[in-house]
Amino acid sequence: xxxxxxxxxxxxxxxxxxxxxPATHGVLRVKLTMDGEYIVKAEPxxxxxxxxxxxxxxxxxxxxxxxxxxxxxxxxxLAFNHGxxxxxxxxxxxxVPERAEYIRVITVELNRIASHLLWWAAFLLDLGGFTPLLxxxxxxxxxxxxxxxxxxxxLTYCYMRFGGVYNDIDDEFITGTRDFIKRLRxxxxxxxxxxxxxxxxxxxxxxxxxxxSPEQCRRYGATGPVARGSGINYDIRKNEPYSVYPEFDxxxxxxxxxxxxxxxxxxxxxxEQSLRIIEQALDKLPDGPVMGKAPxxxxxxxxxxxxxxxxxRGSLGHRLVCDGGKNPYKLKLRSPTFSNLSLYGEVAEGxxxxxxxxxxxxxxxxxxxxxR
Amino acid sequence: MGEExxxxxxxxxxxxxxxxxxxxxxxxxxxxxGLACCAIEMMCTGGSRYDISRFGAEVFRPSPxxxxxxxxxxxxxxxxxxxxxxxxxxxxxxxxxxxxxxxxISGGPFKVKExxxxxxxxxxxxxxxxxxxxxxPRPEALLEGIMTLEEKIxxxxxxxxxxxx
Amino acid sequence: xxxLEKTQVALAGLxxxxxxxxxxxxxxxxxxxxxxxxxxxxxxxxxxxHLDVLCRPDxxxxxxxxxxxxGYFLEAISGVxxxxxxxxxxxYDYNRLGGEHCRVMVRTRVPRNEPxxxxxxxxxxxxxxxxxxxxxxxxxxxxxxxxxxxILLPEDADFHPLRKDFMP
Amino acid sequence: MDQxxxxxxxxxxxxxxxxxxxxxxxxxxxxxxxxxxxxxxxxGRAGQLIECGMEPxxxxxxxxxxxxxxxxxxxxxxxxxxxxxxxxxxxxxxxxLGLQDFYExxxxxxxxxLAIVYAWRxxxxxxxxxxxxxx
Numbered sequence: 001x002x003x004x005x006x007x008x009x010x011x012x013x014x015x016x017x018x019x020x021x022p023a024t025h026g027v028l029r030v031k032l033t034m035d036g037e038y039i040v041k042a043e044p045x046x047x048x049x050x051x052x053x054x055x056x057x058x059x060x061x062x063x064x065x066x067x068x069x070x071x072x073x074x075x076x077x078l079a080f081n082h083g084x085x086x087x088x089x090x091x092x093x094x095x096v097p098e099r100a101e102y103i104r105v106i107t108v109e110l111n112r113i114a115s116h117l118l119w120w121a122a123f124l125l126d127l128g129g130f131t132p133l134l135x136x137x138x139x140x141x142x143x144x145x146x147x148x149x150x151x152x153x154x155l156t157y158c159y160m161r162f163g164g165v166y167n168d169i170d171d172e173f174i175t176g177t178r179d180f181i182k183r184l185r186x187x188x189x190x191x192x193x194x195x196x197x198x199x200x201x202x203x204x205x206x207x208x209x210x211x212x213s214p215e216q217c218r219r220y221g222a223t224g225p226v227a228r229g230s231g232i233n234y235d236i237r238k239n240e241p242y243s244v245y246p247e248f249d250x251x252x253x254x255x256x257x258x259x260x261x262x263x264x265x266x267x268x269x270x271x272e273q274s275l276r277i278i279e280q281a282l283d284k285l286p287d288g289p290v291m292g293k294a295p296x297x298x299x300x301x302x303x304x305x306x307x308x309x310x311x312x313r314g315s316l317g318h319r320l321v322c323d324g325g326k327n328p329y330k331l332k333l334r335s336p337t338f339s340n341l342s343l344y345g346e347v348a349e350g351x352x353x354x355x356x357x358x359x360x361x362x363x364x365x366x367x368x369x370x371x372r
Numbered sequence: 373m374g375e376e377x378x379x380x381x382x383x384x385x386x387x388x389x390x391x392x393x394x395x396x397x398x399x400x401x402x403x404x405x406g407l408a409c410c411a412i413e414m415m416c417t418g419g420s421r422y423d424i425s426r427f428g429a430e431v432f433r434p435s436p437x438x439x440x441x442x443x444x445x446x447x448x449x450x451x452x453x454x455x456x457x458x459x460x461x462x463x464x465x466x467x468x469x470x471x472x473x474x475x476x477i478s479g480g481p482f483k484v485k486e487x488x489x490x491x492x493x494x495x496x497x498x499x500x501x502x503x504x505x506x507x508x509p510r511p512e513a514l515l516e517g518i519m520t521l522e523e524k525i526x527x528x529x530x531x532x533x534x535x536x537x
Numbered sequence: 538x539x540x541l542e543k544t545q546v547a548l549a550g551l552x553x554x555x556x557x558x559x560x561x562x563x564x565x566x567x568x569x570x571x572x573x574x575x576x577x578x579x580x581x582x583x584x585x586x587h588l589d590v591l592c593r594p595d596x597x598x599x600x601x602x603x604x605x606x607x608g609y610f611l612e613a614i615s616g617v618x619x620x621x622x623x624x625x626x627x628x629y630d631y632n633r634l635g636g637e638h639c640r641v642m643v644r645t646r647v648p649r650n651e652p653x654x655x656x657x658x659x660x661x662x663x664x665x666x667x668x669x670x671x672x673x674x675x676x677x678x679x680x681x682x683x684x685x686x687x688i689l690l691p692e693d694a695d696f697h698p699l700r701k702d703f704m705p
Numbered sequence: 706m707d708q709x710x711x712x713x714x715x716x717x718x719x720x721x722x723x724x725x726x727x728x729x730x731x732x733x734x735x736x737x738x739x740x741x742x743x744x745x746x747x748x749g750r751a752g753q754l755i756e757c758g759m760e761p762x763x764x765x766x767x768x769x770x771x772x773x774x775x776x777x778x779x780x781x782x783x784x785x786x787x788x789x790x791x792x793x794x795x796x797x798x799x800x801x802l803g804l805q806d807f808y809e810x811x812x813x814x815x816x817x818x819l820a821i822v823y824a825w826r827x828x829x830x831x832x833x834x835x836x837x838x839x840x
Binding site: 378379380381382383388392435436437452454455456457458459460461462464465466467497498499 | 736737738739740741742743744745746747748749750751753755757758759760
């Protein structure tokens with residue numbers, strides 16, 4: 001570590017990495033106090049896409065909030081649907097049939113791969129490479145077609161209901177998913193790893209950049225690939241098993257270096273693990289109803305409820321307080337990126353601006369999920 | 373028909389202007405102004421499947437000084453309002469605005485009585501040329517929006533209009 | 538002894554007088570189980586948290602120190618506006634990062650007219666933003682917070698939107 | 706002023722005028738053809754510097770580190786170096802350019818590249834992470 005430098009006031013200038021910036025992938029503003037190319041202080045300013053989701057939750061009934069969940073993290077919308085469905089099913093005590101649980105896991109894992117593919121495209125776009133975007137979107141369009149067959153929408157899904165899912169998957173979806181698995185497994189080593197992961201330019205840009213220590217992750221509450229990149233073996237699908245995840249065997253990629261390269265590798269391996277989950281889920285898919293019986297108007301018992309779900313960015317928590325009425329009395333959405341970004345100020349201090357942008361890309365931010 | 377939205381210049385020939393408008397219409401440089409979910413559909417349109425470069429609009433310029441059309445893809449809220457107006461002013465004059473998605477058209481799913489933070493529609497801030505409904509609109513809808521903008525600029529429609537049903 | 542008992546023993550030091558009681562399954566019809574401060578073991582499958590701790594506002598920092606020592610991490614801070622009881626409730630969610638799984642919910646109540654809660658951002662920097670957001674939405678003032686300004690609303694907003702009696 | 710010199714002068718002037726037209730032509734055309742009225746303003750900030758839609762905070766005219774000046778110096782050294790290599794390039798394939806001249810040019814370039822070796826050893830090209838003391 002070099003000797004700490006004391007800077008007088010007139011040796012630094014303030015730069016707005018503002019709302020409209022290609023690298024922030026949304027409207028995040030970071031107020032940077034700069035000393036030449038070095039960052040003296042980075043202070044993210046939020047709220048430029050705050051859309052009152054928690055106020056809307058209190059205004060409508062439980063079912064009316066389901067479309068909102070997909071508009072917070074639109075890259076992994078099905079996990080948000082799943083989280084909201086889980087907490088309300090816990091509160092109202094609704095049973096979900098076996099087949100619906102399997103369909104939920106299949107669609108959530110497909111959506112996770114689509115989210116990682118888009119992160120991969122956007123991350124390399126930040127680092128200056130445009131062609132990976134075309135590969136990733138080519139594969140991602142395959143997933144979106146599959147999910148569109150089942151859910152009806154391309155991005156903001158409203159597919160899950162309290163007690164099951166909206167409609168059943170058919171054989172063409174199953175064969176299409178198996179073809180997609182074969183196709184991605186064929187392309188992954190050559191196209192994704194040989195051309196990009198082992199590319200010297202990428203390694204030079206993200207190796208040993210933005211190192212986060214496990215203690216920092218714990219103090220700032222960072223979860224998901226950011227924590228698993230720093231050696232913390234925490235994945236809600238394994239640590240707090242929900243739905244039918246215990247029936248599949250998959251492992252959690254954990255890397256100890258804690259730099260941007262580690263987070264990159266965690267997400268790439270997570271894609272392969274998701275493929276394994278989908279394959280096993282398709283093999284063991286039971287048949288039966290996809291919709292359990294749930295009362296038309298839900299009036300869950302008064303009390304405090306919490307459900308945690310593993311999204312592509314970390315642990316998403318729904319803190320629900322019910323007062324026995326038909327509207328949620330209070331809903332707090334614990335968004336994973338909100339906590340993952342809160343450590344940006346501490347880690348980005350003293351970094352070069354170009355590295356700070358590569359570091360921000362490795363955090364995989366979705367801004368409407370931060371601002372809610 | 374495409375005259376009134378392009379302000380007058382010093383030298384004016386009818387023939388020259390229609391030639392210029394033809395050039396402007398087929399090389400619309402959009403500004404990367406993705407706010408929320410619609411930005412992902414805009415990226416999909418930039419991808420190779422929907423391929424926005426068939427209309428000459430694949431050059432997404434980050435800086436307002438080099439862009440012709442501002443695609444408002446997402447929700448504008450009160451904290452962002454001044455930034456959006458600043459960006460609109462900083463764009464050089466032959467500029468157009470596409471309001472993509474319900475949030476940009478009218479506040480969309482956030483136009484409720486408890487709305488305290490969302491600007492209900494981009495046309496409250498500046499004149500909008502093309503509205504693309506949808507939440508988010510499909511990439512084909514964005515392409516149709518760009519074709520409609522080209523029709524507005526040049527006065528004639530180069531691509532056949534597909535009527536549903 | 539697993540993590541659940543270890544945490545209970547550590548927390549019991551703060552509430553000597555209250556007995557350790559398992560929450561009755563049927564919570565009765567009343568709005569929220571009114572009880573004075575104490576540790577309550579709740580059914581995880583139904584409520585999503587193993588322990589439900591109710592404490593006075595000034596004990597919040599001690600609870601946070603115990604949690605930090607036990608290796609927990611702060612997952613979220615949420616505010617609840619009990620309008621009919623004229624009280625705000627600040628809710629801290631603690632969770633374990635890896636290893637054995639145990640989720641603790643710490644609740645504290647403050648009067649609605651002057652809501653003051655000590656900050657825990659010195660112990661958990663994650664609390665910095667969460668407390669700013671609770672201040673932003675409810676107006677709960679966190680004492681000696683390093684930078685207590687609004688985080689999501691424009692700086693010049695003069696209302697607290699998530700209060701039950703707020704209507705734009 | 707015999708005939709040959711006169712035609713050469715004419716050629717040069719035509720070339721000069723062409724260059725000037727090529728340079729200033731687009732500026733004039735744009736001024737004539739581009740829309741002149743800028744009445745569609747919403748916040749009256751057309752002239753403001755571009756900073757991602759935000760109002761720039763403070764001024765950027767501050768005292769920069771010396772390290773960027775060294776970069777400028779190295780560029781200048783090699784810019785002048787290329788300037789001298791132009792005439793050599795023109796006469797490169799003529800027969801009387803012997804091996805001895807080649808070594809002279811090589812020596813010239815080598816001496817200049819000593820500047821880079823000096824800058825390298827002074828650590829101009831190493832950019833590692835810094836830590837700052839906050840008041």
